[in-house]
Amino acid sequence: MAEPTEKTPTAPPPADGVSEAAAASPPVATSRGFRFLGEDKSVHKALGGGKTADVLLWKDKKMSAAVIGGATVIWVLFEVVEYNFMPLVSHFLIGALAVVFLWSKATIFIKKSSPDIPEVQISEELAANIVKVLRTDINQALRLLREIAMGHDLMKFIGLIIALWILSEIGSLCDFLTLIYAAALMLHTVPILYHKYHDKVDHFAGKAHVELRKQYQVLDTKVLSKIPRGPVRAEKQE
Template sequence: MAEHGESADAKAEQSLMEKISEKIHHESSSSSSSDSETEKVTPAEEETVKEKVFRLFGRERPVHHVLGGGKPADVFLWRNKKVSAGVLGGATAIWVLFELVEYHLLALICHILIGVLAVLFLWSNAHTIIYKSPPSMPEVKLPEEPFLQVASDLRHQLNWAFALIHNIASGKELKKFLMVIAGLWVLSIIGSWCNFLTLFYITFVLLHTVPVLYEKYEHKVDPLAEKATIEMKKQYGVFDAKVLTKVRETVLKNKRS
Protein backbone atom coordinates (compact mmCIF):
# COMPACT_ATOMS: atom_id res chain seq x y z
CA MET A 1 0.00 0.00 0.00
CA ALA A 2 2.86 2.37 0.84
CA GLU A 3 4.56 1.67 -2.48
CA HIS A 4 1.28 2.29 -4.32
CA GLY A 5 0.86 5.68 -2.55
CA GLU A 6 4.44 6.69 -3.35
CA SER A 7 3.99 5.81 -7.04
CA ALA A 8 0.75 7.87 -7.18
CA ASP A 9 2.53 10.88 -5.64
CA ALA A 10 5.38 10.51 -8.12
CA LYS A 11 2.95 10.41 -11.05
CA ALA A 12 1.15 13.52 -9.76
CA GLU A 13 4.43 15.43 -9.40
CA GLN A 14 5.52 14.33 -12.88
CA SER A 15 2.23 15.48 -14.46
CA LEU A 16 2.47 18.81 -12.59
CA MET A 17 6.02 19.36 -13.88
CA GLU A 18 4.92 18.56 -17.41
CA LYS A 19 2.10 21.14 -17.19
CA ILE A 20 4.51 23.80 -15.91
CA SER A 21 7.03 23.08 -18.66
CA GLU A 22 4.30 23.21 -21.30
CA LYS A 23 3.08 26.56 -19.95
CA ILE A 24 6.61 28.00 -19.97
CA HIS A 25 7.19 26.73 -23.49
CA HIS A 26 3.89 28.25 -24.67
CA GLU A 27 4.73 31.65 -23.13
CA SER A 28 8.20 31.66 -24.64
CA SER A 29 6.88 30.70 -28.06
CA SER A 30 4.19 33.40 -27.91
CA SER A 31 6.69 36.04 -26.82
CA SER A 32 9.11 35.03 -29.55
CA SER A 33 6.33 35.18 -32.14
CA SER A 34 5.28 38.63 -30.92
CA ASP A 35 8.91 39.77 -31.04
CA SER A 36 9.22 38.47 -34.57
CA GLU A 37 6.04 40.31 -35.53
CA THR A 38 7.31 43.55 -34.08
CA GLU A 39 10.64 43.07 -35.82
CA LYS A 40 8.89 42.70 -39.16
CA VAL A 41 7.85 46.41 -39.08
CA THR A 42 10.59 48.34 -40.86
CA PRO A 43 11.26 52.09 -40.58
CA ALA A 44 10.22 52.55 -44.22
CA GLU A 45 6.83 51.01 -43.45
CA GLU A 46 6.45 53.29 -40.44
CA GLU A 47 7.17 56.30 -42.65
CA THR A 48 4.58 55.19 -45.20
CA VAL A 49 2.03 54.79 -42.40
CA LYS A 50 2.81 58.29 -41.14
CA GLU A 51 2.48 59.70 -44.66
CA LYS A 52 -0.94 58.11 -45.03
CA VAL A 53 -2.23 60.02 -41.99
CA PHE A 54 -4.27 63.00 -43.18
CA ARG A 55 -3.25 66.42 -41.90
CA LEU A 56 -5.30 69.57 -42.34
CA PHE A 57 -3.98 71.86 -45.14
CA GLY A 58 -1.46 69.12 -46.05
CA ARG A 59 0.95 70.16 -43.32
CA GLU A 60 3.90 67.94 -42.41
CA ARG A 61 5.15 69.93 -39.43
CA PRO A 62 3.65 70.74 -36.02
CA VAL A 63 1.28 73.68 -35.68
CA HIS A 64 3.95 75.70 -33.86
CA HIS A 65 6.31 75.45 -36.88
CA VAL A 66 3.49 76.27 -39.31
CA LEU A 67 2.83 79.53 -37.43
CA GLY A 68 6.49 80.53 -37.70
CA GLY A 69 8.00 78.83 -34.66
CA GLY A 70 8.95 82.08 -32.90
CA LYS A 71 7.44 84.33 -30.28
CA PRO A 72 4.27 85.05 -32.30
CA ALA A 73 3.61 81.30 -32.48
CA ASP A 74 4.11 81.06 -28.71
CA VAL A 75 1.57 83.85 -28.24
CA PHE A 76 -1.01 82.30 -30.58
CA LEU A 77 -0.64 78.85 -28.99
CA TRP A 78 -0.74 80.22 -25.42
CA ARG A 79 2.69 78.89 -24.43
CA ASN A 80 2.84 81.77 -21.93
CA LYS A 81 -0.72 82.34 -20.76
CA LYS A 82 0.00 85.73 -19.17
CA VAL A 83 1.52 87.19 -22.35
CA SER A 84 -1.20 85.75 -24.59
CA ALA A 85 -3.95 86.99 -22.29
CA GLY A 86 -2.33 90.43 -22.13
CA VAL A 87 -2.07 90.70 -25.93
CA LEU A 88 -5.66 89.56 -26.42
CA GLY A 89 -6.86 91.89 -23.64
CA GLY A 90 -5.02 94.84 -25.21
CA ALA A 91 -6.57 94.13 -28.61
CA THR A 92 -10.00 93.87 -26.97
CA ALA A 93 -9.49 97.20 -25.18
CA ILE A 94 -8.48 98.88 -28.44
CA TRP A 95 -11.52 97.46 -30.22
CA VAL A 96 -13.83 98.61 -27.41
CA LEU A 97 -12.34 102.11 -27.47
CA PHE A 98 -12.60 102.61 -31.22
CA GLU A 99 -15.72 100.60 -31.99
CA LEU A 100 -18.00 100.82 -28.96
CA VAL A 101 -16.88 104.08 -27.35
CA GLU A 102 -16.23 105.54 -30.85
CA TYR A 103 -12.87 106.99 -29.86
CA HIS A 104 -10.62 108.34 -32.63
CA LEU A 105 -7.04 107.24 -33.22
CA LEU A 106 -5.51 110.71 -33.42
CA ALA A 107 -7.32 111.84 -30.26
CA LEU A 108 -6.19 108.70 -28.42
CA ILE A 109 -2.53 109.21 -29.43
CA CYS A 110 -2.63 112.88 -28.39
CA HIS A 111 -4.23 112.09 -25.02
CA ILE A 112 -1.71 109.34 -24.29
CA LEU A 113 1.20 111.68 -25.15
CA ILE A 114 -0.29 114.44 -22.98
CA GLY A 115 -0.56 112.06 -20.02
CA VAL A 116 2.95 110.64 -20.46
CA LEU A 117 4.57 114.06 -20.87
CA ALA A 118 2.69 115.49 -17.86
CA VAL A 119 3.74 112.60 -15.61
CA LEU A 120 7.38 112.81 -16.71
CA PHE A 121 7.46 116.61 -16.32
CA LEU A 122 6.02 116.48 -12.80
CA TRP A 123 8.28 113.59 -11.80
CA SER A 124 11.37 115.40 -13.12
CA ASN A 125 10.56 118.60 -11.17
CA ALA A 126 9.70 116.68 -8.00
CA HIS A 127 12.93 114.70 -8.22
CA THR A 128 14.94 117.94 -8.67
CA ILE A 129 13.26 119.57 -5.65
CA ILE A 130 13.63 116.56 -3.37
CA TYR A 131 17.07 115.21 -4.36
CA LYS A 132 18.59 118.49 -5.66
CA SER A 133 19.55 116.80 -8.93
CA PRO A 134 17.67 116.06 -12.17
CA PRO A 135 16.67 112.45 -12.75
CA SER A 136 18.48 110.31 -15.27
CA MET A 137 16.16 109.88 -18.22
CA PRO A 138 16.90 106.76 -20.31
CA GLU A 139 17.20 107.29 -24.03
CA VAL A 140 14.71 105.35 -26.12
CA LYS A 141 16.09 104.07 -29.43
CA LEU A 142 14.29 101.63 -31.67
CA PRO A 143 16.52 98.85 -33.04
CA GLU A 144 16.91 98.55 -36.78
CA GLU A 145 16.82 94.75 -37.17
CA PRO A 146 13.15 94.06 -36.25
CA PHE A 147 11.89 96.68 -38.72
CA LEU A 148 14.13 95.33 -41.47
CA GLN A 149 12.95 91.79 -40.73
CA VAL A 150 9.29 92.83 -40.86
CA ALA A 151 9.87 94.74 -44.10
CA SER A 152 11.68 91.74 -45.61
CA ASP A 153 8.91 89.33 -44.64
CA LEU A 154 6.26 91.72 -45.96
CA ARG A 155 8.14 92.09 -49.26
CA HIS A 156 8.38 88.29 -49.56
CA GLN A 157 4.66 87.84 -48.97
CA LEU A 158 3.75 90.61 -51.44
CA ASN A 159 5.99 89.09 -54.12
CA TRP A 160 4.35 85.70 -53.54
CA ALA A 161 0.88 87.29 -53.86
CA PHE A 162 1.85 89.12 -57.07
CA ALA A 163 3.29 85.90 -58.55
CA LEU A 164 0.07 84.05 -57.68
CA ILE A 165 -2.06 86.79 -59.25
CA HIS A 166 0.11 86.73 -62.39
CA ASN A 167 -0.19 82.95 -62.61
CA ILE A 168 -3.97 83.06 -62.23
CA ALA A 169 -4.41 85.97 -64.65
CA SER A 170 -2.45 84.09 -67.34
CA GLY A 171 -5.29 81.53 -67.52
CA LYS A 172 -3.22 78.49 -66.55
CA GLU A 173 -4.82 77.55 -63.22
CA LEU A 174 -8.60 77.35 -63.49
CA LYS A 175 -9.00 75.72 -60.09
CA LYS A 176 -6.98 78.43 -58.34
CA PHE A 177 -8.90 81.10 -60.26
CA LEU A 178 -12.23 79.77 -58.99
CA MET A 179 -10.90 79.44 -55.43
CA VAL A 180 -9.58 83.04 -55.41
CA ILE A 181 -12.82 84.39 -56.88
CA ALA A 182 -14.85 82.51 -54.27
CA GLY A 183 -12.56 83.71 -51.46
CA LEU A 184 -12.74 87.34 -52.56
CA TRP A 185 -16.51 87.10 -52.89
CA VAL A 186 -16.86 85.71 -49.35
CA LEU A 187 -14.46 88.38 -48.06
CA SER A 188 -16.51 91.12 -49.74
CA ILE A 189 -19.67 89.80 -48.07
CA ILE A 190 -17.96 89.75 -44.67
CA GLY A 191 -16.61 93.26 -45.32
CA SER A 192 -20.10 94.53 -45.99
CA TRP A 193 -21.23 93.27 -42.59
CA CYS A 194 -18.53 94.98 -40.51
CA ASN A 195 -15.77 97.58 -40.86
CA PHE A 196 -12.05 96.91 -41.17
CA LEU A 197 -11.29 97.27 -37.45
CA THR A 198 -13.95 94.74 -36.45
CA LEU A 199 -12.78 92.35 -39.16
CA PHE A 200 -9.18 92.71 -37.98
CA TYR A 201 -10.23 92.08 -34.38
CA ILE A 202 -12.23 88.98 -35.35
CA THR A 203 -9.20 87.65 -37.24
CA PHE A 204 -6.97 88.40 -34.26
CA VAL A 205 -9.31 86.53 -31.90
CA LEU A 206 -9.49 83.58 -34.30
CA LEU A 207 -5.69 83.42 -34.41
CA HIS A 208 -5.68 83.21 -30.60
CA THR A 209 -8.34 80.49 -30.41
CA VAL A 210 -8.43 78.27 -33.52
CA PRO A 211 -4.74 77.16 -33.62
CA VAL A 212 -4.60 76.24 -29.91
CA LEU A 213 -7.90 74.35 -30.13
CA TYR A 214 -6.76 72.55 -33.26
CA GLU A 215 -3.44 71.61 -31.64
CA LYS A 216 -5.35 70.18 -28.69
CA TYR A 217 -7.99 68.27 -30.68
CA GLU A 218 -6.19 67.60 -33.98
CA HIS A 219 -6.71 63.82 -33.61
CA LYS A 220 -10.46 64.50 -33.86
CA VAL A 221 -10.39 67.35 -36.37
CA ASP A 222 -8.16 65.70 -38.99
CA PRO A 223 -10.50 62.73 -39.70
CA LEU A 224 -13.46 65.09 -40.09
CA ALA A 225 -11.41 67.36 -42.36
CA GLU A 226 -10.38 64.33 -44.43
CA LYS A 227 -14.02 63.35 -44.95
CA ALA A 228 -14.92 66.93 -45.87
CA THR A 229 -12.00 67.14 -48.31
CA ILE A 230 -13.02 63.90 -50.02
CA GLU A 231 -16.60 65.14 -50.34
CA MET A 232 -15.44 68.49 -51.75
CA LYS A 233 -13.26 66.69 -54.31
CA LYS A 234 -16.24 64.59 -55.36
CA GLN A 235 -18.43 67.67 -55.77
CA TYR A 236 -15.68 69.46 -57.70
CA GLY A 237 -15.35 66.41 -59.96
CA VAL A 238 -19.07 66.53 -60.71
CA PHE A 239 -18.89 70.30 -61.32
CA ASP A 240 -15.87 69.85 -63.56
CA ALA A 241 -17.57 67.11 -65.59
CA LYS A 242 -20.86 68.97 -66.02
CA VAL A 243 -19.81 72.62 -66.29
CA LEU A 244 -16.08 73.24 -66.69
CA THR A 245 -15.62 70.63 -69.40
CA LYS A 246 -18.37 72.23 -71.46
CA VAL A 247 -16.79 75.67 -70.92
CA ARG A 248 -13.42 74.38 -72.13
CA GLU A 249 -15.01 72.77 -75.19
CA THR A 250 -16.86 76.01 -76.01
CA VAL A 251 -13.66 78.05 -75.69
CA LEU A 252 -11.77 75.64 -77.95
CA LYS A 253 -14.54 75.74 -80.56
CA ASN A 254 -14.51 79.54 -80.53
CA LYS A 255 -10.74 79.59 -80.94
CA ARG A 256 -10.92 77.17 -83.88
CA SER A 257 -13.70 79.12 -85.56
Protein backbone atom coordinates in the same frame (compact mmCIF):
# COMPACT_ATOMS: atom_id res chain seq x y z
CA MET B 1 30.16 14.73 -10.67
CA ALA B 2 28.87 16.60 -13.70
CA GLU B 3 27.96 20.27 -13.32
CA PRO B 4 24.32 21.11 -13.92
CA THR B 5 23.76 22.76 -17.27
CA GLU B 6 22.10 26.21 -17.34
CA LYS B 7 18.71 26.30 -18.94
CA THR B 8 18.28 29.09 -21.42
CA PRO B 9 14.92 30.86 -21.09
CA THR B 10 12.61 30.13 -23.95
CA ALA B 11 10.49 32.81 -25.58
CA PRO B 12 6.77 32.59 -24.89
CA PRO B 13 4.74 31.04 -27.67
CA PRO B 14 2.96 33.45 -30.00
CA ALA B 15 -0.65 34.18 -29.40
CA ASP B 16 -3.31 32.16 -31.13
CA GLY B 17 -3.91 33.20 -34.72
CA VAL B 18 -0.52 35.01 -35.05
CA SER B 19 2.30 33.34 -36.95
CA GLU B 20 5.89 33.36 -35.75
CA ALA B 21 7.00 35.53 -38.68
CA ALA B 22 4.29 38.07 -37.94
CA ALA B 23 5.18 38.07 -34.25
CA ALA B 24 8.88 38.59 -34.95
CA SER B 25 8.41 41.32 -37.58
CA PRO B 26 8.46 44.94 -36.30
CA PRO B 27 5.24 46.96 -36.40
CA VAL B 28 4.71 48.83 -39.64
CA ALA B 29 3.93 52.55 -39.35
CA THR B 30 0.58 53.36 -40.89
CA SER B 31 -0.42 56.64 -42.43
CA ARG B 32 -2.71 58.84 -40.39
CA GLY B 33 -4.77 59.64 -43.45
CA PHE B 34 -5.66 63.17 -44.49
CA ARG B 35 -3.91 65.89 -42.51
CA PHE B 36 -4.92 69.52 -42.89
CA LEU B 37 -1.34 70.81 -42.54
CA GLY B 38 0.47 67.95 -44.24
CA GLU B 39 1.92 64.69 -43.01
CA ASP B 40 5.00 66.01 -41.22
CA LYS B 41 4.05 69.62 -40.40
CA SER B 42 3.11 70.74 -36.91
CA VAL B 43 0.95 73.72 -36.00
CA HIS B 44 3.96 75.50 -34.52
CA LYS B 45 5.91 75.07 -37.76
CA ALA B 46 2.93 76.11 -39.89
CA LEU B 47 2.74 79.39 -37.96
CA GLY B 48 6.35 80.14 -38.82
CA GLY B 49 7.88 79.00 -35.56
CA GLY B 50 9.71 81.35 -33.22
CA LYS B 51 8.18 83.93 -30.92
CA THR B 52 5.08 84.56 -33.03
CA ALA B 53 4.04 80.90 -32.98
CA ASP B 54 4.65 80.75 -29.22
CA VAL B 55 2.31 83.71 -28.70
CA LEU B 56 -0.44 82.33 -30.96
CA LEU B 57 -0.25 78.89 -29.32
CA TRP B 58 -0.25 80.40 -25.79
CA LYS B 59 3.16 78.98 -24.93
CA ASP B 60 4.10 82.46 -23.73
CA LYS B 61 0.92 83.05 -21.75
CA LYS B 62 1.86 86.50 -20.46
CA MET B 63 2.56 87.85 -23.94
CA SER B 64 -0.55 86.19 -25.40
CA ALA B 65 -2.74 87.65 -22.68
CA ALA B 66 -1.12 91.06 -23.19
CA VAL B 67 -1.85 90.97 -26.92
CA ILE B 68 -5.48 89.94 -26.43
CA GLY B 69 -5.91 92.49 -23.61
CA GLY B 70 -4.41 95.29 -25.68
CA ALA B 71 -6.57 94.44 -28.69
CA THR B 72 -9.67 94.34 -26.48
CA VAL B 73 -8.87 97.74 -24.92
CA ILE B 74 -8.35 99.29 -28.37
CA TRP B 75 -11.59 97.80 -29.68
CA VAL B 76 -13.56 99.00 -26.66
CA LEU B 77 -12.13 102.52 -26.89
CA PHE B 78 -12.83 102.94 -30.59
CA GLU B 79 -16.03 100.91 -31.01
CA VAL B 80 -17.83 100.95 -27.66
CA VAL B 81 -16.75 104.34 -26.28
CA GLU B 82 -16.45 105.66 -29.87
CA TYR B 83 -13.16 107.43 -29.25
CA ASN B 84 -11.48 108.91 -32.31
CA PHE B 85 -7.89 108.01 -33.07
CA MET B 86 -6.28 111.44 -33.04
CA PRO B 87 -7.92 112.66 -29.78
CA LEU B 88 -6.99 109.40 -28.06
CA VAL B 89 -3.33 109.65 -29.10
CA SER B 90 -3.21 113.34 -28.18
CA HIS B 91 -4.77 112.80 -24.74
CA PHE B 92 -2.48 109.87 -24.03
CA LEU B 93 0.62 111.90 -24.94
CA ILE B 94 -0.61 114.87 -22.88
CA GLY B 95 -1.10 112.69 -19.82
CA ALA B 96 2.21 110.84 -20.22
CA LEU B 97 4.24 114.03 -20.80
CA ALA B 98 2.52 115.82 -17.90
CA VAL B 99 3.27 112.97 -15.46
CA VAL B 100 6.93 112.70 -16.51
CA PHE B 101 7.40 116.50 -16.48
CA LEU B 102 5.90 116.91 -12.99
CA TRP B 103 7.89 113.93 -11.74
CA SER B 104 11.11 115.47 -13.07
CA LYS B 105 10.33 118.82 -11.37
CA ALA B 106 9.33 117.16 -8.11
CA THR B 107 12.71 115.42 -7.83
CA ILE B 108 14.36 118.86 -7.49
CA PHE B 109 12.41 119.67 -4.30
CA ILE B 110 12.72 116.24 -2.70
CA LYS B 111 16.41 116.07 -3.67
CA LYS B 112 16.28 112.83 -5.59
CA SER B 113 17.66 111.87 -8.95
CA SER B 114 15.53 112.66 -11.96
CA PRO B 115 13.82 109.76 -13.73
CA ASP B 116 16.00 107.89 -16.17
CA ILE B 117 14.07 107.98 -19.44
CA PRO B 118 15.63 105.57 -21.96
CA GLU B 119 16.31 106.75 -25.48
CA VAL B 120 14.21 104.73 -27.89
CA GLN B 121 15.41 104.36 -31.47
CA ILE B 122 14.59 102.04 -34.34
CA SER B 123 17.77 100.36 -35.41
CA GLU B 124 18.71 100.05 -39.04
CA GLU B 125 18.84 96.26 -38.71
CA LEU B 126 15.28 96.09 -37.32
CA ALA B 127 13.94 98.33 -40.08
CA ALA B 128 15.74 96.26 -42.72
CA ASN B 129 14.32 93.00 -41.29
CA ILE B 130 10.78 94.38 -41.26
CA VAL B 131 11.07 95.57 -44.85
CA LYS B 132 12.57 92.22 -45.88
CA VAL B 133 9.72 90.24 -44.33
CA LEU B 134 7.10 92.52 -45.88
CA ARG B 135 8.82 92.30 -49.26
CA THR B 136 8.86 88.49 -49.15
CA ASP B 137 5.18 88.22 -48.16
CA ILE B 138 4.05 90.78 -50.73
CA ASN B 139 6.02 89.08 -53.52
CA GLN B 140 4.52 85.70 -52.60
CA ALA B 141 1.01 87.17 -52.67
CA LEU B 142 1.64 88.86 -56.04
CA ARG B 143 3.11 85.63 -57.45
CA LEU B 144 0.05 83.68 -56.29
CA LEU B 145 -2.34 86.25 -57.80
CA ARG B 146 -0.46 86.16 -61.11
CA GLU B 147 -0.58 82.36 -61.19
CA ILE B 148 -4.31 82.36 -60.50
CA ALA B 149 -5.01 85.12 -63.05
CA MET B 150 -3.18 83.20 -65.79
CA GLY B 151 -5.44 80.19 -65.22
CA HIS B 152 -2.76 77.75 -64.06
CA ASP B 153 -4.82 76.42 -61.15
CA LEU B 154 -8.60 76.45 -61.32
CA MET B 155 -9.08 75.25 -57.75
CA LYS B 156 -7.03 78.17 -56.38
CA PHE B 157 -9.07 80.56 -58.56
CA ILE B 158 -12.37 79.24 -57.24
CA GLY B 159 -11.08 79.23 -53.65
CA LEU B 160 -9.86 82.83 -53.94
CA ILE B 161 -13.16 84.01 -55.42
CA ILE B 162 -15.11 82.33 -52.61
CA ALA B 163 -12.76 83.75 -49.96
CA LEU B 164 -13.05 87.29 -51.36
CA TRP B 165 -16.83 86.99 -51.54
CA ILE B 166 -17.02 85.82 -47.92
CA LEU B 167 -14.70 88.65 -46.90
CA SER B 168 -16.90 91.19 -48.67
CA GLU B 169 -20.01 89.85 -46.94
CA ILE B 170 -18.32 89.99 -43.54
CA GLY B 171 -17.05 93.51 -44.28
CA SER B 172 -20.57 94.67 -45.08
CA LEU B 173 -21.73 93.52 -41.63
CA CYS B 174 -18.98 95.13 -39.54
CA ASP B 175 -16.34 97.83 -39.86
CA PHE B 176 -12.62 97.35 -40.43
CA LEU B 177 -11.54 97.61 -36.78
CA THR B 178 -14.06 94.99 -35.65
CA LEU B 179 -12.89 92.72 -38.46
CA ILE B 180 -9.26 93.11 -37.35
CA TYR B 181 -10.24 92.42 -33.73
CA ALA B 182 -12.16 89.30 -34.74
CA ALA B 183 -9.17 88.13 -36.77
CA ALA B 184 -6.89 88.64 -33.74
CA LEU B 185 -9.23 86.57 -31.57
CA MET B 186 -9.36 83.80 -34.18
CA LEU B 187 -5.57 83.74 -34.50
CA HIS B 188 -5.32 83.21 -30.74
CA THR B 189 -8.06 80.54 -30.54
CA VAL B 190 -8.21 78.50 -33.77
CA PRO B 191 -4.54 77.34 -33.81
CA ILE B 192 -4.56 76.22 -30.17
CA LEU B 193 -7.90 74.41 -30.65
CA TYR B 194 -6.57 72.64 -33.74
CA HIS B 195 -3.38 71.76 -31.84
CA LYS B 196 -5.48 70.01 -29.18
CA TYR B 197 -8.12 68.37 -31.39
CA HIS B 198 -6.24 67.93 -34.69
CA ASP B 199 -7.18 64.25 -35.00
CA LYS B 200 -10.91 64.98 -35.05
CA VAL B 201 -10.49 68.02 -37.29
CA ASP B 202 -8.35 66.07 -39.76
CA HIS B 203 -10.95 63.29 -39.82
CA PHE B 204 -13.80 65.63 -40.79
CA ALA B 205 -11.53 67.63 -43.12
CA GLY B 206 -10.58 64.40 -44.91
CA LYS B 207 -14.24 63.58 -45.52
CA ALA B 208 -14.88 67.10 -46.79
CA HIS B 209 -11.79 66.91 -49.03
CA VAL B 210 -12.99 63.65 -50.61
CA GLU B 211 -16.47 65.08 -51.19
CA LEU B 212 -15.09 68.26 -52.76
CA ARG B 213 -12.90 66.25 -55.10
CA LYS B 214 -15.94 64.23 -56.21
CA GLN B 215 -17.93 67.41 -56.87
CA TYR B 216 -15.00 68.93 -58.76
CA GLN B 217 -14.69 65.83 -60.95
CA VAL B 218 -18.39 66.08 -61.79
CA LEU B 219 -18.00 69.79 -62.60
CA ASP B 220 -14.93 69.09 -64.72
CA THR B 221 -16.68 66.31 -66.63
CA LYS B 222 -19.92 68.20 -67.32
CA VAL B 223 -18.72 71.80 -67.71
CA LEU B 224 -14.99 72.50 -67.63
CA SER B 225 -13.90 69.82 -70.07
CA LYS B 226 -16.36 71.18 -72.66
CA ILE B 227 -14.93 74.70 -72.64
CA PRO B 228 -13.02 75.24 -75.92
CA ARG B 229 -9.38 76.08 -75.53
CA GLY B 230 -6.82 77.43 -77.92
CA PRO B 231 -4.07 75.28 -79.40
CA VAL B 232 -1.09 74.74 -77.17
CA ARG B 233 2.09 76.06 -78.72
CA ALA B 234 4.97 73.70 -78.79
CA GLU B 235 8.00 74.81 -76.78
CA LYS B 236 10.99 75.82 -78.81
CA GLN B 237 13.76 73.31 -78.91
CA GLU B 238 17.11 74.63 -77.79
